[in-house]
Amino acid sequence: MSNPTQLGKTTRSSGLSLDEIINDPEAEIKDAATARTFLDQLYTIQGEPTTPEHISHALFYISQTKGVNNTLRSAIRATAYLVRELATSELTESIITAVSSKIEKSVVAAISPQVANILSAAENLEKTNENTRTASDNTIKRIESITNSPGHMDTSQLESHAHAAIKERQLLIDPDSNHPLLNNAATREATIDLIKQALETIDQVDGPDMQLKSIACLRNNGILLEFSNQEAVAWIKEPANKTAFLERLGGEVAIKDRHFNIVIPFLPITTETDKPETLREMENENNIPQGSIARIKWIK
Template identity: 50%
Template sequence: MSGPPPAPHALGLGKTTRSNGFSLEEIINDPDTEIKDTESARLFLDQLYMIQGELATPEHISHALFYISQTKGVNNMLCSAIYTAAYLVKDLAVSMLTETTTRAASDKLETSVIAAISPQVVKILSTSENMMKINETAEMLSENITRKLKSLTCTTNSTDSDQLENKVQNLIADMGTIKSTLEDLKNYITTQQPAMLPMPYKDVLASKPSNPNQILLGKHFSPEYAKAHAAIRERQILIDTNALEAVDQINGPSMQLKSVTQLHNNGLLLKLNSQEAAAWIKEPANKATFLAKLGGEVLIKD
């Protein structure tokens, strides 16, 4: 089996300066270059600056640019241009991580709030439906009594005592029905849970059932259990939304957000793909762009 094709040679710098006046299309389609597409570009970087088989993330490309700037023969102006591109690509990587974190946290909070208020909404709708039925029954009885009273008034001029007695008995029965309906309404109201008012946002979040896999404070577990929990904590970051931290730019390894867990104190627990990624975010010099792009009052707790 033949080996992989040889990597293209490094590009000449003669046709890359803006002073030559070439258009972007002419530069991309330069017949003298051996880098024709993404595949040949990746092959070139794999053999010189990147690890073969790994995904070419913006962070990896940023690192490759920094290494390229150290190539022999790169003058100061070209080195500055490469540094500029490397920093912008690195900032793009941080922006992507921030966007992923924000979206995951928002989805988690939305799900928690909906789960917490759903039982209250069901109770309110049930109460409203029962009250409407009771009101319809009361209106119907009121109309019947009014009609029978009018009939009774007309009957008092008649000599038929039996008919008059029957109408009075019917009227008394309707009054008893009204009393029974009012008693049902009273019993229904008193048996309902009081004060179905909107819950404060903090109480809604706190009402979410706790994670059954969470290790509670004060409990003692086996050494193996404690070691496993410590390893998990090393790969997690606790974000407290009640503080404001202003910091600068980030630099570090490739990162991936694995999960977001909402805590009872309104904090968010982020799980990253490695211990190195968590340590990288926690370093004071590396919090900057991450926290700045999250916005609001956010603090990364150690």
């Protein structure tokens, strides 16, 4: 804030105070309006706004007026330079203010969607993490409940059940070594085609699905079929279906069941093990399905 004492200070070139000089009643220029009118007539462009830059230009022109001594010319030029510097400072500040405002608005407008997306993504990620933690906790609890349940089976038991289920879906065909079609010289494609034709002969509307999962040709000329279900194997083994199936294959072909060795202690030595009637009688006495016992032999 300006000091009133300084405003009334007497200048070096006269005995008048600054207030007396400004308010000189005999002066032609008494205010800003008369000052602008005077300058427009000689040094500035009429109608343009009065800026520090324009005033500095006017002062430089005034310093070139004839009759101005060197001291006065230097004073005018010094004032012009200072006003020019003031104009530059104001222009710089106005540019900085304008540019800063525009940059700020542009940056805010540019990053607002990204910020919103980031916040949304963060929220979704948090929800996903929470759901994952919940699912993980539930899975752990489920595993623990299964593991601790009385009927839980370990890995070896599960594998055993899986192998047993596969065996139930398998059927072993044993063609004679001299079979005209199913022999070592036959191509895999020809073997598959013949087996499919044989299956078609026993495929009925009321029968099970006869879809094959795999066909494996064994080294001993045997052919191992795996079906999609164990009902298909049981269907083929029925006497009528078995006969039709083997006849379609032609030649000498047999369906071999899986055999398991069982030791029977204390079997009387008088048992006629070589007679089929003995095997059937043993099956009847023990409620075993007919044909379950393939043969009996003595061990030492």
